[in-house]
Amino acid sequence: MVAVPDQGGRPTLEDVAAYAGVSRSTASRALNEEIYVSPRAREAVLAAARDLGYSPNQAARSLVTKRTGAVALVLSEPESMVLDDPYYLIVMRAAFRALAKLGSQMLVMFVDNRDDIPRTMKFLDGGHVDGVLVFAPHIGDPLATALRLLRVPVVFAGSSITNGKGLYTVDYDNKSGACQAVEYLLSQGRRRIVTVGGPQDQRSARDRLAGWEATLKSARIDPTGMAEVADFTLHGGEMAMRRLLERVPDLDAVFAACDPMAAGALRALKSAGRRVPDDVAVVGFDDNPRLAPTLEPPLTTVHQDPAEQVGEMIRMLLQLLAGEEPAVQRLVLPVSLTTRQSA
Amino acid sequence: MVAVPDQGGRPTLEDVAAYAGVSRSTASRALNEEIYVSPRAREAVLAAARDLGYSPNQAARSLVTKRTGAVALVLSEPESMVLDDPYYLIVMRAAFRALAKLGSQMLVMFVDNRDDIPRTMKFLDGGHVDGVLVFAPHIGDPLATALRLLRVPVVFAGSSITNGKGLYTVDYDNKSGACQAVEYLLSQGRRRIVTVGGPQDQRSARDRLAGWEATLKSARIDPTGMAEVADFTLHGGEMAMRRLLERVPDLDAVFAACDPMAAGALRALKSAGRRVPDDVAVVGFDDNPRLAPTLEPPLTTVHQDPAEQVGEMIRMLLQLLAGEEPAVQRLVLPVSLTTRQSA
DNA sequence: CACACGTCTGGGAGCGCTCCCAGAATGCCG
DNA sequence: CGGCATTCTGGGAGCGCTCCCAGACGTGTG
Secondary structure, eight states: OOOOOOOOOOOOHHHHHHHHTSOHHHHHHHHTTOSSOOHHHHHHHHHHHHHHTOOOOHHHHHHHHOOOSEEEEEEEOOHHHHTTOTHHHHHHHHHHHHHHHTTOEEEEEEEOSTTHHHHHHHHHTTTOOSEEEEEOOBTTOHHHHHHTTOSSOEEEESSOOOSOSSOEEEEEOHHHHHHHHHHHHHHTTOOOEEEEEOOTTBHHHHHHHHHHHHHHHHTTOOOTTOEEEOOSSHHHHHHHHHHHHHHOTTOOEEEESSHHHHHHHHHHHHHTTOOTTTTOEEEEEEOOTTTGGGSSSOOEEEEOOHHHHHHHHHHHHHHHHTTOOOSOSEEEEOOEEEOOSOO | OOOOOOOOOOOOHHHHHHHHTSOHHHHHHHHTTOSSOOHHHHHHHHHHHHHHTOOOOHHHHHHHHOOOOEEEEEEEOOHHHHTTOTHHHHHHHHHHHHHHHTTOEEEEEEEOSTTHHHHHHHHHTTTSOSEEEEEOOBTTOHHHHHHTTOSSOEEEESSOOOSOSSOEEEEEOHHHHHHHHHHHHHHTTOOOEEEEEOOTTBHHHHHHHHHHHHHHHHTTOOOTTOEEEOOSSHHHHHHHHHHHHHHOTTOOEEEESSHHHHHHHHHHHHHTTOOTTTTOEEEEEEOOTTTGGGSSSOOEEEEOOHHHHHHHHHHHHHHHHTTOOOSOSEEEEOOEEEOOSOO
């Protein structure tokens, strides 16, 4: 905590009341838009507040209302991964906007590693925030387990945390998205459909891989040896694609578990002399607005919107804060395929 | 503001004191690591706090100390620009870490457009934060002007805001960086040195362009027609490079005002059949750790570290909060060239 | 005209903490 | 053993706000 210089006596509610010639109670009522205030008094108070440049002291208010007006957004991801992708930036902005609309502030907390956990927990449990939104995509993230013990409501993104009730999550239907992608490829007559999967310590990556495999199997196609796993980056995707080209030279389609990896696959295919979509069809996952439409050719990909996800998380948190029980504890949002030129 | 369920009586300082068999004052002293507490009492209080799961009420503390323990990080940039670049993500993480070390929280606020300004101002002036860190790179940003009226200390990144005292900024020496880049190219025997400049509504872009121009002139080289301006993106850089290749076919070096644009230039040069660095030397600006070393060939670029900048901003804010006058109001950090293979 | 009822107002209490101050306990000196 | 500094302790006040309650109005009803 840092020192603070004298703020030169900013006006209090009492000052406003005195200036307006009413009592503190009436001033409070006027400012909080309550009923049972005469128009005359209300006007006077509002004018006084304006004249004096009054703004209420949040600490004093919190002290009695037991609300902080702040929600924490916790991002648990090693630094290196966060920087490759504007994903969290989209999430942050969406969360900020949605919370601002509710008059709440967004408190961002990063958790890089185990050492950060105690401090984070202590803070979150210290009554500084009304609720917590968590992005902890990695299966078995110790933070996620710890967060379950919190006294404030918590809503998780994704579904890496599985057991236990009183656990609230919002996730996209990753498996269904993968199924749709593969089914689309099948419907186009593709049969040698390989995949570039994501890191298997993440639920979403696993689900996408499972969706791909299940759909192939139900079409009586053997998926053995048709999958490579990479790290959700462009470079990783490119490398994985090269390995696939070597192992499955006659492949005619790729399902990549995220758009950056699809971009990498595209690059590998291009340098191998394969034409997209003529020789090989490519489908991605994310529909990243900065990436998918700008690729060459524009990418067919499974559409999802992080902003929507955050919105649903906040809606759920709001219900918990109001003491209501959300209709579903584990919300799964539908996804659909956006077709462009790559497949 | 959102509703909050009953928190089921979390323990207060009074509870801890009673449990430990001491007074509220002693408990407070023990918890705040003050002097004049007997070891016996301290132990008892600490144990009690642990047993009860006590954590102090921040609102109550703020009310008397006049400190919130929070610092706002304000990012004024239209949404579209933020997403291309992990720059702000680096800034946020660095700020978060530096503030966490001081026991302060980071409150992130995004400002997309004019409409956001009144709400932002109202909040910042409402005593919710102890100080404000601002990234508002665009010259004439109305937010920057408004922020000057705040009652809490403000430190700006960059130097787009120029007039007025009581104005605190931390910037990199953009002009010097550009000079170093161009001088290096000159020392390598390059003479036809073009530049891909950044958006000229940003001080940093202007300064880099000015540095390039001044250095050429002092080497008695006419810069006329040797500059193109783009939007700090890879794609913009590629387009600008193409225009330059058309207009200045005999160019032998490029100074790009940021790394993504240098990457774009590299791409344009490659597709034009120019070899780097044999035919054309390329120098960037930023030394983006995710980009510069991974390009083909690895990029020679002007090194700067956003984390260092944020660190200095926080240091300056700390001085202001302590009521001290910082040694310099407008801190300019030195930059230096990192040479790799592209030049 | 008494009474009830809805509208409006002000004062008091209290949220949980830190700070100040008076005083108790302790140590150490001559 | 008295005196004095030093260490430690507890109680009171008060930060600025919201909420509760008692009471002062006004208006309508029997």
